[in-house]
Amino acid sequence: MEVSEFDEIEFFRAVHESGARALLIGRRALVILGLPVLTADYDFWIHIDDAAAFNRAAEPFGLVPTRAPEEARRRGRYALENLEKVDVLVARVVPTVDGVDVSFQDVWTRRGGLDLAPGVRVELPTLDDLILTKRFAARPKDLEDIRLLEVLRSAEAKDRGER
Amino acid sequence: MSADGYRPSAEVVKRLRALNERRLSREEVEAALRTPISDSEREEILALVAWFRRRYPTPLDRLAYVRRAYRRWQSALELTDQRPEEG
Numbered sequence: 001m002e003v004s005e006f007d008e009i010e011f012f013r014a015v016h017e018s019g020a021r022a023l024l025i026g027r028r029a030l031v032i033l034g035l036p037v038l039t040a041d042y043d044f045w046i047h048i049d050d051a052a053a054f055n056r057a058a059e060p061f062g063l064v065p066t067r068a069p070e071e072a073r074r075r076g077r078y079a080l081e082n083l084e085k086v087d088v089l090v091a092r093v094v095p096t097v098d099g100v101d102v103s104f105q106d107v108w109t110r111r112g113g114l115d116l117a118p119g120v121r122v123e124l125p126t127l128d129d130l131i132l133t134k135r136f137a138a139r140p141k142d143l144e145d146i147r148l149l150e151v152l153r154s155a156e157a158k159d160r161g162e163r
Numbered sequence: 164m165s166a167d168g169y170r171p172s173a174e175v176v177k178r179l180r181a182l183n184e185r186r187l188s189r190e191e192v193e194a195a196l197r198t199p200i201s202d203s204e205r206e207e208i209l210a211l212v213a214w215f216r217r218r219y220p221t222p223l224d225r226l227a228y229v230r231r232a233y234r235r236w237q238s239a240l241e242l243t244d245q246r247p248e249e250g
Contacts, residue, residue: 008226031229032222036215038233098189116222138187143195151200151208 006084011061013120018057021047021108023123025133026087027145032114032124035148045089045125045133047104048073058086089136096135107133127153 015022024032026043046054051069058065063080065072069090072078076091093101107129113121125133131149134142171179187195219225 008230009223028226028229031225034212034216034225036211036225036229036232038236039229040233097187097192114222116226122222135192138192139185140183140187143187143192146196147200147204148208151205152212154205155209155212 006061009117009120011058012116012122014057014060015044015054016119016121018050018053020050020054020057021104021123022050022054023104023107023111023125025089025125025130029124029130030145030148032122033127033152035145035152037145037148040085042084042086043089044086045091045094045104045107047108048090048092051078051088051090054088055080094133094136096132097138098135100132100135102129102132102136127156 023045024043025045026041027037027039028042030037031039044054051065051072055063055065055069058080061084062082063084063086064082065078065080067075067078072088072090076094077087077089079088080086091104093103095101107125108123110126110129111123112126113123115121124130127149131146131153134146134149215225215228219228
């Protein structure tokens with residue numbers, strides 16, 4: 001399949017159908033949850049064994065990996081690029097700036113899925129885990145996003161009747 | 164460009180981007196995380212979320228909105244090399 005103009009929903013469908021264990025993180029995840037933040041790129045955290053499958057899913061969209069899967073695994077991250085940019089974390093464990101080791105497997109196990117459209121499911125970390133991922137890069141805008149997510153988390157806890 | 168017509172130079176934009184993209188220290192992060200969220204900040208965020216979810220009720224609507232908003236932002240800048248980095 002060739003896609004001349006980036007079709008976002010078809011991209012998510014291809015990722016879903018690839019079978020790659022791929023978590024959408026970054027600001028695009030915040031947007032899905034209802035936080036209006038501006039973003040240019042897509043950010044995924046994928047299972048360390050699934051880079052090849054993820055790349056195959058992205059290929060029809062003209063997205064070219066910046067590193068071969070083996071090198072990407074060694075470095076822990078790579079990108080898929082063309083008219084769009086997809087940043088990919090491909091590490092079993094990523095430390096936060098304040099010293100918490102976050103395991104892909106744990107985050108994947110706790111994840112919540114969400115149907116974008118029939119047959120198009122996107123996998124998202126829990127709010128707690130999304131906040132943790134924002135402490136990986138720990139840039140000023142990540143701290144802003146953490147505050148947004150914390151407000152959302154406390155509102156949802158309140159809705160569930162928690163303190 | 165701001166409402167009064169001021170357009171920052173490419174150098175200023177570059178420096179601002181560098182500031183915004185720098186990795187903060189552990190101490191800076193811990194200090195920021197300790198800063199409480201005020202009631203007014205909380206209300207403002209929740210109002211924004213309520214508007215966004217009401218105006219764009221499905222995740223697809225929200226994703227499409229952000230793609231449009233990003234294109235508008237990019238057009239307004241008229242500088243193709245000033246895309247925000249993402250994370």
